[in-house]
Amino acid sequence: MTPLALLGVISSAIFSGTSLLYTTLGEIVGERSGIVNLGLEGVLLVSAASGFAASAVSGNPYVGVLVAMLAGGLMNLVLGYLVVTRKANQLASGLALMFFGFGLSAWIGRAYVGAKIVGLPRLSLPGLSNLPILYGSLLSFDPLIYLVLPTAVLVWWVLFRTRWGLSLRAVGEAPDTAFAAGRNPGRIRYRALLVGGLLAGVGAAHLSIAYAMNWTEYMTAGRGFIAIALVIFSKWHPLRAIVGALLFSGAVAFQLLLQSSGIQVSPFLLNTVPYLLTLLVLIGWGGRRKYAAPASLGRVYQGTE
């Protein structure tokens, strides 16, 4: 296994993990306020489609990213309306949103299947331009990739060091107590969902504008659900999510690595590793650490909220 191959794996993991990480960060924010979005897959699809379409139409990838963010935010607000204002069942609302996303994204994207866009530019880290071309190309990343780590840190900082983050976490743990402390749980949840949607939009944008640079129906291929599993796996913590995202997206890249060493492992089986890992982790928590999940979120899964 050459250093080139190893680098290839890492580079691939970073590329595919970035959109996953953005999405996961967004979902962490939403779930920390007590709302789980089963429709994340649909949100991603709509954002990816609209972002791609906007890029194609405007010729400017940054416009596409912006539009994708807005689309994600709007989709999440729909969920917010149903769950917060109308007090609808979170799981059913999320699934309805997912189907909505299937349909809406197909409709938005239909005119752009096979279109070519100007993707985001790839920049190498300064000082690496002297490397041979192959290495260089593996280590040139687009701006969104460079921004993902700072974003994760920012999300962490906001959640744990600001008043807004404290209120959000309090709402996600004990909305009644937060209310007694003068917070408005409904408004906080709306805001959390909005931020979550914006972040998910960035993640989707990265997928369609920077990584794959095309649009096909169902192109997110389950990333929404991977993100939901990753949120659990990283215990709702933004910094742990970084490691988890690398791990989860590294699985496929890992398969290529094994292949180059002569070991054949089916990519499909490797695909299942993130989920099985998450399940094992949950079993390992053994129910005692039930309070790793934000308390009112746990009640959603129990069906009592």
Add this chain to the structure above:
Amino acid sequence: MAEPTDRRAPAGPRRILNGGLRYAAMAALAFVLFGVILRLAGKDPLQAYRDIFTSTLGSAYGISEVFVTMTPLLLTALAVALPSRLGLINVGGEGQLYMGALLATWAALRFSHLPSWLLLPMMIVLGMIGGGLWAVPAGYLRAKGIVNETITTLLLNVVAPSIVAFFVFGFWHSPMDTNKTPNFVPAARLPTLFGTRVDLSLVIGVGLLALFWFVMTRTRWGLEMRSIGGNPWASRRNGIPVQRYIVGVMVVAGGLAGLAGMAQVSGYYGVLLANFSRGLGYMGFLVSWLAGGSPLGILVTSFVVAVILTGGNLLQLTRDVPYSVINILLAMTLFVVLARPRFQRRRKTA
């Protein structure tokens, strides 16, 4: 555990009328919203709706197609409704469906030389076993209080298609296409009815719905299950073996979804296609939720949803709108129901 979902009050004719009117109003609202979207796309909504209804309900072929679409929904909805009576949330229909299809396909390919009357029952049983086994972890972990079944089933939902893909692309793919198995032999196909594409699984599904109704309302086990759903802590002290029921019910539910999967590959497709299900399991969840878990409601709701989906199929053929767009109408209907608008002063819901 979950509250019984939006249970309609026991029927008196006035209540049924009220409920019916309300649902009609909600459906109308959904259609209006979708019509707006169609108009935005430059299509004529009224023409589109007329097309949907004439193509589905206006012809024998149309109605038969509706039944074809309805069949898997019946079973996957039942796979959600049964555990919901205990207060369990089974979103794992998707995965259980895939695993049922997997095992049934194995039998179809392995025993393709057997006569139909041996092969089909074997496939049915294997389909149910596949789905049932897939639900065991969820049931067991929930019964022991380790992991919530919602999460377990969600996670396994994504694992199942990958396993199926592994087999399809790997050992089982047909010589021509890598993403599906060779076509099933005629002995492995569920018989169709009256020359339409409707297969036997519709009859099985309706029969199971009736069985579900009977068990829940008349038998001893139905009483105990409803007791668990109504108050699990009391049921424990009342001597009901709650843990055993949780695992058992999840297994049965998984078996039902597995049966749906078997019916899809044996009846509808005649071949196992990787990713053959685009959310059938989830749609079953929504159908059951809309119907409040009641057998009659599931029958009606799956029919209505099937009309929408089938009509969408034809919309695609006639109006160059991708099939997936019909999901928007489906979602609109769901949104309207979820948002619970008040059309009239209504007495309390569940």
Add this chain to the structure above:
Amino acid sequence: MNAVSSGVPPTGDGPLLRVRGLTKHFPGVLANDSISFDVFPGEVHALLGENGAGKSTLVKCIYGYYRRDAGEILIDGFAADLRTPQEARRRRIGMVFQNLTLIPALTVVENVALFLPDLPIVMDLPAIAGELEALGDRYHLRVDPWAHVQDLSIGQQQKAELLKLLLGQARILILDEPTRVLAPHEVEGLFQVLAHLAADGLAVIFITHKLNEVLQGADRITVLRQGRVAGRLSRAEATEDKLLRLMFERDFSSLSIDRPATGASADRPILELRGVATEAHGATIALRQIDLKIHPGEIVGVAGVSGNGQRELGDVILGDLACARGSKWLYGKNVTHAAVGEMRRDGVGFIPEDPLTMAVVPMLSVLENIAVTRTDRYALEGGLRMDWRAVRLDAEDAMQQLGFSFSLAGPARSLSGGNLQRMVIVRELSHDPQLIIASYITRGLDAQSARAAQRALLQARARGAAVLLISEDLEEIFLLSDRLVVLYGGRIVGRFRPEETGAVAVGRLMTGSQGENGRAD
């Protein structure tokens, strides 16, 4: 009983809190009957009384949690119409409930910060932590501000809760049974803290039923009994005896009830517990070394303050709680690990303390609720059908014998609280149980329903059933029991015959003042 004059106020100022004639009704019961008492700044004031005496209701009225029906509350001499807890907090009253209001997943600092009115957008948690530590040092309330609340022991959580109140500048502190969840060494620490708080000029009120705490930690004591003030003492004047008499003294000799001898033989017990012990899970208490025999045709009363293992005792006999040690025998058969269903089929009935959550399925019909504990008895054709006719007949039979009447049709949730209790009693008795566990069955019932329930138990006893009567009403226990035991801290600390003892002696054991006393097995 004569009220003893109140002690000299410690600081010489007027009372910080003055309650005059506070009265509070609940449906069917007069919880507080014209209660008056004063609390001065700088004193630790104990509200003493057994369960149901009205202590908790009283302080909840003061805190604005309940609306009082009559009476006035004066803070610093000014009338305070406290309608909500928020208002009470604004008047600088802080209350530590038995269920703490801290958010478990957050740290102590975060919990405190959440309630600070002037928290900056970018939080300076270390500064708040510093303030907490300073306060902690001042009052000996040392808690690690950076610890997550869920990782703290309950004693420390309590301290955190106190700190939260103190940072909100409370001047009157009320603690509702603070020592219930504390280990013995933590109790001492708590009283040191309370003393420091009082020394700083706060008024501290704590509720308890434990005499030793009162004698240890209180400056003045107000004793409540059955909703009224039974007496006021200063610590100097208080002795264990005096307090016990104020709390419990009652003349039971005038009570009588028809309790014919049933020929209960002492050598064939229906139920026997040998050395049974259970595990404590989180909030519950562990039973230790329970040896108990119950014979046919007798009622064994279990006296004790609730929370000392009553629920656990009922659950372990029923089979819902596992025996960690020891063995359980029913008709001489070892049932230590039997499931609840098996126990019920063997003739054990259970009337729990809270029928709505522990026995009834509100969604089902009344008839279904009656059948659901013995589906085996009413199943036909292997379970394919239920014999509803038989259910109805059994139920109507029992209802007639008991003199109850409520509708059998319709959902259970349409029944009133009293009727729910009656329904559970009908259900349990209609299946001819041989052993009945009756847990607080008259709690919350009006007098008529309570008498009917008691009559039902006596009828069962007359038919040869054995009854374990768990109750917090001493009068009821003395009235109905053939024998009685006292439960304290998960152990049986006393065994008596009612005619050989009195309320004070039993009360002594209930409040943990003495060890094992008197044996009558």
